[in-house]
Amino acid sequence: DEQLLESGGGLVQSGGSLRLSCAASGFTFSNFAISWVRQAPGKGLEWVSAVSGGGDSTYYADSVRGRFTISRDNSKNTLFLQMSSLRAEDTAVYYCAKEILVAEAGTMWFDPWGQGTLVTVSS
């Protein structure tokens, strides 16, 4: 059974830093890109960042580029999100999600998702 389990969320002051982790099990971790997707309280889903299976390619939403860094340790089946210069608008539940890519069709989707970890940035 494929599973993702996030940790590391908490309360942090504006301008501070936090590191999220996502532990994967039940699939060959290094074969899949993984994304972080966040959801502000009462709002919709917002894609944040992604990393390729090998870790050599990374992608960021404009809203976090230059402040967040995604990485992975395939030897430990773990994904990370280092967040710095945090702002009140970064307050959200952060989910990690495994990407299913069908390159020849030019599409991808997320399955499964972790249960999420809450990040609260106080101003």
Add this chain to the structure above:
Amino acid sequence: SYELTQSLSVSVALGQTARITCGGNNIGSKNVHWYQQKPGQAPVLVIYRDTNRPSGIPERFSGSNSGNTATLTISRAQAGDEADYYCQVWDNTSGWVFGGGTKLTVL
């Protein structure tokens, strides 16, 4: 940037058919994926590549996609189907794109 538009809310009577739409420019040329999110829970994939159901998703859930609108159809709606539903596409320019979400209420 590519945008997906969803109605804020849809209501359906118990046992009837609910239709949740996702609008986008020529969305019919893209593959659309749908997620169900119940309160306090993580999203769950219910439809991928327009019409496909993952294992464990009831046959009552189906999808279609043509022109500028993709549709998630839930037949014989149950109280347990009450949730927020999000559409998602991959766009070559905008990357990972989600719709704003639709809250389904079963009356």
